[in-house]
Amino acid sequence: MKEYRPRYVGTVTKYVFVESPDMTPSDLAIRAYEISLGVMIKETCFGLQITGNQEEVHQIVARLREFDPAHIFVKDRGFPPGDPRRCRANLGGARPGYYGHEFEISLIRYVSKGIEELPGRAPDQAVHPPRAAGLARLDAKKLQKIIESQES
Amino acid sequence: MAKVFIYPTTSLILSDLVARFGHQPLSAALQVREKIQTAGLESPPLQITPEDPKKGLKYAAVEVPSGVRGRMSLYGPMIEEAEAAVIIHDADFSFGCMGCARTNELIQFLLRKREIPILDIRYPRSDDEGVEFVAAIRKFLQDLPGGGA
Amino acid sequence: MSKVRIAQLACGPEYSGVQNEIAEAARSVDAEIFFPDITLKDIRSGYDMFGLDVRSPDLKLAIARARALVEGKVEADAVFIATCFRCAEAAIVRNELRRYIHENSRLPVVSYSFTERTTAGTLLTRMEALTTIARRRALLAREVQEGLTLGVDSGSSTTKAVVMRDNQIIGTGWLPTTAVLKSAEDVIELALKEAGVTRDEIQATGTTGYGRFLVGEKIGADLIQEELTVNSKGAVYLADSQHGPSTVIDIGGMDNKAISVQDGIPGTFTMGGICAGASGRFLEMTAKRLGVDITELGPLAMKGMSTMVPMNSYCIVFGTQSLVNALAAGSSPEDVAAAACHSVAEQVFEQQLQEVDIKEPVIMVGGTSLIQGLVRAMGDLLQTEIVVPHHSQYIGAVGSSLLASGFIKGT
Numbered sequence: 001m002k003e004y005r006p007r008y009v010g011t012v013t014k015y016v017f018v019e020s021p022d023m024t025p026s027d028l029a030i031r032a033y034e035i036s037l038g039v040m041i042k043e044t045c046f047g048l049q050i051t052g053n054q055e056e057v058h059q060i061v062a063r064l065r066e067f068d069p070a071h072i073f074v075k076d077r078g079f080p081p082g083d084p085r086r087c088r089a090n091l092g093g094a095r096p097g098y099y100g101h102e103f104e105i106s107l108i109r110y111v112s113k114g115i116e117e118l119p120g121r122a123p124d125q126a127v128h129p130p131r132a133a134g135l136a137r138l139d140a141k142k143l144q145k146i147i148e149s150q151e152s
Numbered sequence: 153m154a155k156v157f158i159y160p161t162t163s164l165i166l167s168d169l170v171a172r173f174g175h176q177p178l179s180a181a182l183q184v185r186e187k188i189q190t191a192g193l194e195s196p197p198l199q200i201t202p203e204d205p206k207k208g209l210k211y212a213a214v215e216v217p218s219g220v221r222g223r224m225s226l227y228g229p230m231i232e233e234a235e236a237a238v239i240i241h242d243a244d245f246s247f248g249c250m251g252c253a254r255t256n257e258l259i260q261f262l263l264r265k266r267e268i269p270i271l272d273i274r275y276p277r278s279d280d281e282g283v284e285f286v287a288a289i290r291k292f293l294q295d296l297p298g299g300g301a
Numbered sequence: 302m303s304k305v306r307i308a309q310l311a312c313g314p315e316y317s318g319v320q321n322e323i324a325e326a327a328r329s330v331d332a333e334i335f336f337p338d339i340t341l342k343d344i345r346s347g348y349d350m351f352g353l354d355v356r357s358p359d360l361k362l363a364i365a366r367a368r369a370l371v372e373g374k375v376e377a378d379a380v381f382i383a384t385c386f387r388c389a390e391a392a393i394v395r396n397e398l399r400r401y402i403h404e405n406s407r408l409p410v411v412s413y414s415f416t417e418r419t420t421a422g423t424l425l426t427r428m429e430a431l432t433t434i435a436r437r438r439a440l441l442a443r444e445v446q447e448g449l450t451l452g453v454d455s456g457s458s459t460t461k462a463v464v465m466r467d468n469q470i471i472g473t474g475w476l477p478t479t480a481v482l483k484s485a486e487d488v489i490e491l492a493l494k495e496a497g498v499t500r501d502e503i504q505a506t507g508t509t510g511y512g513r514f515l516v517g518e519k520i521g522a523d524l525i526q527e528e529l530t531v532n533s534k535g536a537v538y539l540a541d542s543q544h545g546p547s548t549v550i551d552i553g554g555m556d557n558k559a560i561s562v563q564d565g566i567p568g569t570f571t572m573g574g575i576c577a578g579a580s581g582r583f584l585e586m587t588a589k590r591l592g593v594d595i596t597e598l599g600p601l602a603m604k605g606m607s608t609m610v611p612m613n614s615y616c617i618v619f620g621t622q623s624l625v626n627a628l629a630a631g632s633s634p635e636d637v638a639a640a641a642c643h644s645v646a647e648q649v650f651e652q653q654l655q656e657v658d659i660k661e662p663v664i665m666v667g668g669t670s671l672i673q674g675l676v677r678a679m680g681d682l683l684q685t686e687i688v689v690p691h692h693s694q695y696i697g698a699v700g701s702s703l704l705a706s707g708f709i710k711g712t
Contacts, residue, residue, distance in 0.1 A: 078184025092335025114286025219313025
């Protein structure tokens with residue numbers, strides 16, 4: 001095994017996804033460049049990747065969110081942008097995480113809706129989170145009745 | 153601000169909402185970042201070396217496949233650090249870091265064993281569910297020690 | 302020569318720290334690993350249509366990628382399937398995908414279950430075989446030996462050489478491997494002497510086996526080739542089974558090969574090398590303990606009943622202990638010899654033959670195929686009459702000699 005010398009030590013990279021009727025990824029990129037503070041910004045098909053020191057990236061992300069709060073989503077990325085180890089061109093196919101993003105992006109409009117509705121909702125209002133439906137078991141007496149009704 | 157384990161650990165939605173509501177999401181990316189920013193022996197793509205599955209022995213015995221132990225060497229420390237967790241139960245299309253069902257079962261079990269607050273939820277499939285999904289996550293996070301926005 | 306593109310279908314190598322070993326093994330045989338590019342929609346439909354309901358998302362992805370390969374949506378030269386050792390879910394997927402690809406495409410495929418200890422060296426022979434099948438189909442299509450050629454098989458236990466002329470074996474040499482080059486030189490001399498020809502007259506040379514690179518370089522071989530493709534070629538050639546399906550089993554000194562062959566070209570294969578209890582060494586130890594020569598073990602075993610001796614383990618240490626105990630308790634040497642043969646055959650059967658599709662004829666080759674007791678035990682387990690061709694112990698050398706004739710200038 002060869003020695004490994006890491007690059008971009010001490011930086012953070014964040015994905016900024018935009019899924020909005022009012023803003024395209026390139027609109028977002030233009031805004032980001034305006035406030036970039038010298039950090040590295042890379043435009044992608046879904047939004048941006050921002051790399052820099054933690055505080056700068058945090059500030060830019062906070063300001064970008066303000067442009068379209070319900071439609072901009074942010075998460076950390078382990079790799080810096082264009083890293084050959086995760087680049088589609090080198091792997092032949094998408095990195096595994098891509099499909100996970102693709103899946104969540106297909107649902108994200110519902111989350112946007114939720115974020116938009118939040119201000120109109122009383123803080124103490126009861127919540128009914130979507131939960132996986134358990135299989136309801138049929139009551140034995142009910143089953144007996146069904147059988148009897150079929151027989152008569 | 154609480155450290156919140158998110159499941160799937162690669163989730164954009166959870167990562168975003170936890171941070172948005174003022175807490176720190178514990179995601180796979182943080183562990184991967186630490187790996188690839190640490191000097192050592194070259195082991196692309198994730199800089200997980202054959203030593204890492206051995207570190208995973210802390211969480212799973214040697215007869216457990218190496219892929220489970222290697223993944224646990226990433227997630228085990230995060231589980232120990234977590235002060236709360238949000239678990240999405242129908243995360244069937246999370247690959248790579250969340251690609252192994254056995255690891256995922258173990259992660260959930262170890263989280264529950266820690267007796268930290270856990271929100272169990274599934275992905276929203278309509279606008280109404282989306283509203284409840286976001287509201288439930290906000291409420292859960294607000295109720296955590298340390299509050300949140 | 303363009304790189305052979307090997308599609309990887311896998312769960313776990315990145316997290317076991319062995320992805321780089323896989324990539325490295327491929328690079329060393331001038332091939333490259335890639336991941337078939339599909340969409341989330343393809344994953345859903347590919348996985349649903351395959352019909353195997355697994356929980357692990359990465360296995361679903363592997364299934365969908367396999368479908369894309371079989372349907373030709375993604376082009377590849379070969380397929381490498383890798384999942385974690387000891388994962389039952391993955392083992393089922395690995396086997397079914399291997400079978401699915403083998404039956405529905407012409408892509409050579411090899412499957413492997415790794416641990417964190419898997420290295421590029423372990424994978425090298427398998428990768429080399431994959432690339433050979435992809436790259437050298439024309440060479441492997443050769444059915445007749447022409448001219449005067451020499452083949453050398455530098456194995457871990459023994460070194461063999463064969464001289465062939467016009468489709469006939471005219472000289473052989475066989476010696477235990479000591480110093481790799483010295484043993485090779487000696488068997489070549491033996492084979493040349495028996496053939497009555499000189500080194501200068503030889504028109505082309507091939508080497509195979511563990512020492513193939515070292516020996517090949519030394520003697521200036523035209524073809525240096527791993528033993529998986531060479532042995533299957535040699536086996537179907539000698540067994541006169543060059544067309545249609547066949548299965549080749551080679552229980553060697555240090556590893557075993559089980560190869561599913563179609564028209565002389567390996568389709569799927571497995572190679573085991575972790576356990577000495579599933580190797581010829583186990584039988585050597587038994588012969589030594591019984592005080593007979595290894596050549597006598599087979600006939601002895603034919604007279605015995607394996608079921609008369611309780612074996613507690615396949616292990617070369619503890620299994621041999623069972624044999625010793627049985628002798629002390631009054632078991633006959635015949636029964637003990639038969640039990641040893643059964644033990645080796647059964648372990649190969651359980652651990653390797655489950656990974657290839659057994660199609661008749663089943664051909665056993667290599668030095669151990671001369672131990673009749675082992676052949677019988679394998680035949681009993683597979684419920685078939687096993688074919689042991691003439692010169693089966695020279696299989697690698699014959700295969701090399703046959704394939705080397707493709708390098709004679711002007712042919």
